[in-house]
Amino acid sequence: MGLLSIAAAAAVLVWLWLTLGQGMFWRTDVRLPARTPPARWPAVAVVVPARDEAEVLPYSLPSLLAQDYPGPAEVYLVDDGSTDGTGELARRLARGTPGLPLTVVHPGDPEPGWTGKLWALRHGIACARAARPGGLRYLLLTDADIAHEPDSLRELVAAAESAELDLVSQMARLRVVGVWERLVVPAFVYFFAQLYPFRWINRPAGRTAAAAGGCVLLRTDAAVRAGVPDAIRQAVIDDVSLARAVRDCGGRIWLGLAERVDSVRPYPALGDLWRMVARSAYAQLRHRPLLLAGTVAGIALVYLVPPVALFAGLAAGRPATAWAGAAAWLLMSGTYVPMLRYYRQPLVLAPLLPATALLYLLMTVDSAVQHYRGRGAAWKGRTYARPSDA
Structure with missing residues (x-):
C-alpha cells in the first residue's frame, strides 16, 4: 500500500x-487557420494511394472528383497491386461522376527498401509533375478511405496560401459507430495529440513535427527540398516522417482536427x-x-x-x-x-x-x-x- x-x-x-x-x-479547438481566397488559385494534384480499396472507394473517390476548386486540379489514383478491382472501379466511378479528371496509374511492385504506400506516392507524384511541369504548386496526399466535403481542397489551399505554410494536414474524423469504435477510436486521436501536441507542431519555430497521413496538402517545392518521398521511403509511420523531413528543411507545417474530412473505413470488431x-x-x-x-x-x-x-x-x-x-x-x-x-x-x-x-x-x-x-x-x-x- x-x-x-x-x-x-x-x-x-x-x-x-x-x-x-x-x-x-486535450483541447480540440485547433482547426484550419484564418484564410482568405488567393487572387489566383494554384494548380493542385490529388494523389491517392490505393491497395484493395474497392470496399471504401465508392464513398471516398466521388467526394474528391466533386471538389469545388476554382483552379486547375486533377486526381491521380495509384493502384498499388490491388486484387479486388480497385483500379477499374475507380474508372467506373469517374465515368459516373462529373468533376475533376481522374488518372489511374499502376506503379508495379515496390522496389526493395520501400513501403508500398510511399512507393505508390512516389509514382503518383512523378506522374502529376510530368503532366504539369513547372506549374504544380501543391500536392494533396490523401488516403483512399478519406471522404472530403466539396470545399475541402479550396479551404486547404486558402489556408496554406494565407499563412505561407509548406504542409497543412488535418486529422480526419474517424468512423465511430460500433461499440469498439466508440471505446477505442476517440482515445486513438487523444493519445496521438498527447504525444504530438498540435500547438507545439504549429509553432513557426517549433521542433515537434507530425502530420495525419489521411489528409496532407504539401507544397511541391517543399517536397523537392525535403527529398520526399525518397528520403523517407522505409518509414512505416510515414506521416510523422514526412512532417519531420519538411520541418528539417526549414518548412512551416500545421496540423489540426478536421471539420469536413472524414474516414469511411469501418472497424467493426476489436480485432x-x-x-x-x-x-x-x-x-x-x-x-x-x-x-x-x-x-x-x-x-x-x-x-x-x-x-x-x-x-x-x-x-x-x-x-x-x-x-x-x-x-x-x-x-x-x-x-x-x-x-x-x-x-x-x-x-x-x-x-x-x-x-x-x-x-x-x-x-x-x-x-x-x-x-x-x-x-x-x-x-x-x-x-x-x-x-x-x-
Missing part, C-alpha cells in the same frame, strides 16, 4: 503536468482496431525494447494506477491513497471530455479511459511480439522490416 500511495501521488503530479504543460493537448494499432505501435518506439518497457511502465503509472489506488485505498481504509487515485482519475477523465464531444460520444465513456489505455498497452506489447516473430508492420499482404534491417 505504501508503494501504491507513492505511485498514486506521482500519477497526480504527472496529470497536473500533462493538463497544464503538454501543449494543451480490426487491434491490427490497425499494433501494425505500427512498435515502429513508433523505434523497435527499442527499453522504450517499450518505459512505455508500458508509463501507461501503467499514468492510466492504471489511479483507479487501482482509488478502490484499493477505499478497501484498505487509506483515504490519502484513495484521494490521490480519485484526483488523478478525475484529471484524466476531464481532459478526455473534449475529444468525446468532438466525436459526439456520451461523456460516460470518459471514466473508461483506463480500460482503453490497458487495451492500447496490450496492443503495443503485441506489436513488439509480432515484430520479433517476423510479422511486424504487416499491411494487406506486405510485411516491412525495421529500416536498419531493410
